[in-house]
Amino acid sequence: MTRTISILGATGSIGASTLDLIRRDREKWQVVALTANCQAAELARLALEFGAKIAVVADESCLPELRDALSDSGIEAAGGAGALIEAVSRPADMTVAAIVGCAGLAPTMAAIEQGRTVALANKEALVSAGDVMMSAVARHGTTLLPMDSEHNAIFQCLAGNDPAQVRVITLTASGGPFRDWTLEQLSTATPAQAVKHPNWDMGAKISVDSATMFNKGLELIEAHHLFPVGLDRMRIIVHPQSIIHSMVEYRDGSTLAQLGPSDMRVPIASCLAWPSRMDTPCEPLDLAAIGELTFRAPDEVRFPATRLARQTAEAGGAMPAVFNAANEVAVAAFLSGKLPFTRIAVEVEKLMDRFAPPAPASLADVIAVDAEARALATQLLEPA
Ligand code: NAD
Numbered sequence: 001m002t003r004t005i006s007i008l009g010a011t012g013s014i015g016a017s018t019l020d021l022i023r024r025d026r027e028k029w030q031v032v033a034l035t036a037n038c039q040a041a042e043l044a045r046l047a048l049e050f051g052a053k054i055a056v057v058a059d060e061s062c063l064p065e066l067r068d069a070l071s072d073s074g075i076e077a078a079g080g081a082g083a084l085i086e087a088v089s090r091p092a093d094m095t096v097a098a099i100v101g102c103a104g105l106a107p108t109m110a111a112i113e114q115g116r117t118v119a120l121a122n123k124e125a126l127v128s129a130g131d132v133m134m135s136a137v138a139r140h141g142t143t144l145l146p147m148d149s150e151h152n153a154i155f156q157c158l159a160g161n162d163p164a165q166v167r168v169i170t171l172t173a174s175g176g177p178f179r180d181w182t183l184e185q186l187s188t189a190t191p192a193q194a195v196k197h198p199n200w201d202m203g204a205k206i207s208v209d210s211a212t213m214f215n216k217g218l219e220l221i222e223a224h225h226l227f228p229v230g231l232d233r234m235r236i237i238v239h240p241q242s243i244i245h246s247m248v249e250y251r252d253g254s255t256l257a258q259l260g261p262s263d264m265r266v267p268i269a270s271c272l273a274w275p276s277r278m279d280t281p282c283e284p285l286d287l288a289a290i291g292e293l294t295f296r297a298p299d300e301v302r303f304p305a306t307r308l309a310r311q312t313a314e315a316g317g318a319m320p321a322v323f324n325a326a327n328e329v330a331v332a333a334f335l336s337g338k339l340p341f342t343r344i345a346v347e348v349e350k351l352m353d354r355f356a357p358p359a360p361a362s363l364a365d366v367i368a369v370d371a372e373a374r375a376l377a378t379q380l381l382e383p384a
């Protein structure tokens, strides 16, 4: 049976991996909407290849280029925030939420409000909206499938088991490209070095997050919403090989882990085929060739992000949206050469100390907190 699918952030790293799997199983899928921020030429190419019904650029200034590229194709071209929401609201069996950053929040919420299956890669949206998003999931009867590899691993390890029997959930972290660097070396880290991850091939923002460990911090908050066993039952462990993607320990002492190659197509396939399974072209796991799986405790002196994330999750309310917005602003400043690597965490903590808005009760509230936090974070970055 054919299934319909929309992909938000189709031109990104997760979007490309998702489309790669769909390409190998073309007759199974009918693509409804594909979206991007701009990248009109690439988006048009994908829309033509996959026979999408509509292609949308969030940045309206890119619409003329998209229109040109899709003229006479019969594929609708649209642009702007409203068009994005309209396209996401069109019926599809599954929506892949793979926009980067809090920019993906409103379209992801629109997909959730359709009450269908949403495969979530866009962790910043869940971190920022937290309870607002999870209550929309419950209200609309949406099936939310975690696509982030750690959360997908936990989801698989929990399957068929009672979450009340869980003793500890352990998120694994690669430690990023700088895991063995001293603080002094870290202060000289460049954007080019930060985006070169040893195990994973990802977009620029998440690569920097992985280097600072903010990715694991965001993932801790993400896990706290997806698997509410309590923060005191959530741990982080550095596992440089990225073979074990996370683990669940039960009260009897049994620990279930999900293992796989460091290839996002594995968790993506798990979402696409859920509750069944599908073939992927990923290299099978060769544990004899890997030889050793090693583990160490995170170092929160060199990498304060996970400590800040735990404080953020404990505070709850608007703090996760503030934490995320401050990090997005700081990462953008680092990537454009305006902020040293080690200042990212300092800037986030600075904003957390200075800005404590009331807990958001609606999507509009979260968007307002995000906007205000960004403005303040940007101000704090300006040289005095
Ligand atoms: P990416 O930068 O490669 O792609 C991002 C996509 O979002 C692109 O299609 C881009 O056009 C679109 N986009 C960017 N800004 C936008 C805006 N303002 N409005 C609308 N669309 C916009 O990012 P990625 O690495 O694919 O990551 C996407 C999400 O998935 C992130 O939240 C990331 O944390 C998460 N994730 C990624 C990986 C990975 O391996 N890449 C793994 C786990 C989770």
Ligand code: MG
Binding pocket: 148, 149, 150, 151, 219
């Ligand atoms: Mg992850």
